[in-house]
Amino acid sequence: MGLEFYTSRLADAVNWARKYSLFQYPFVTACCGMEFMALWGPKYDVARFGAEFPRFSPRQADLLVVVGTITERQGPVLRRVYEQMCEPKWTMAFGVCASTGGFYQNYSTMPGADQCIPIDVYIPGCPPRPEQVLDGLIMLQNKIQEGRGFVQLREKREHDALIAPGKLKVIT
Amino acid sequence: MSVRALERAKETLGDAVTGSHSYRGDETIVVDATRIVEVLSKLRSEVELDFLVDVTCTDYLGREPRFEMVYHLRSMAHGDRLRVKAPLEDPIDGTNPNIDTIVPLWVGANWLEREVYDLYGINFVGHPDLRRILMYEQFKGHPLRKDYPKEKRQPLVRREINEY
DSSP states (O other), X not given: OOHHHHHXXXXXXXXXXXXXXXXXXXXXXXXXXXXXXXXXXXXXXXXGXXXXXXXXXXXXXXXXXXXXXXXXXXXXXXXXXXXXXXXXXXXXXXXXXXXXXXXXXXXXXXXXXXGTSOOSEEEOSSSOOHHHHHXXXXXXXXXXXXXXXXXXXHHHHHHHHHTSTTTSOOOO | OOHHHHHHHHHHHGGGEEEEEEETTEEEEEEOGGGHHHHHHHHHHTSOOOEEEEEEEEEOTTSSSOEEEEEEEEOTXXXXXXXXXXXXXXXXXXXXXXXXXXXXXXXXXXXXXXXXHHHHOOEEETOTTXXXXXXXXXXXXXXXXXXXXXXXXXXXXXXXXXXX
């Protein structure tokens, strides 16, 4: 025990706070948006998980929800929206179109939003039931708590590389 | 129901009409593609088919002539419709087939013809602004042609696997 004990406990506490205050940026492009609205309504009430607050600016959001089909032409836009978000940030592919392209196998549709941005949680369904989305949200919260999101893993990699033996001089 | 439009079109246009058929209220005339502006302006002024519903195209790969331009017209006064088809040869040298634009007749044809150009590669001679409308500028080829590969993607952006 020592300094590591306190920093790891601190990371746990911070991750606990993060997972219950997910500010969403809904990137709604298609019919899944209807089901996404149902999720916000009082019946399914995503507010119970602290993720009910949409920010219509990516700079203030930390969960990018890709709702609906992404076409090749939208790829640069989605990429730009993702890059504008402050870290740490997470992403969720809502529905099969955002996950794999779904039944659109043609010249115009991107086969999954993960072709241009990293995706943390994939939710299947056309469109998914709100229960499935809540399940995906809980999976994402577990991921955040354990530090397994794409951005968190990258931060950890960079941190580990920084404190690797020989990299950092310890002054005693 | 709209035999009126078909009959009047045939007597107005004369030898520009190369064929016609009528099936369960779907009236179609096939016309000479080189005289399409003359044909449509006559249909508009004399047969009173004054509303351009749609401009589209069909690719019959392996058939001669390969392409067929399709114009859907409707009469606001009489409420009947007529479909005008114009077969287009695919040039042997690989360039796009040409047909005259109808934007001077209906301004609304502007975007419809851009869409046909984008997806089928029909060149509309005299069009004021013939650019792609649905696909992006960098896109190569015309995706609704039957010889466009079904699985072919032309991505604008892809992420590196180890980027994040």
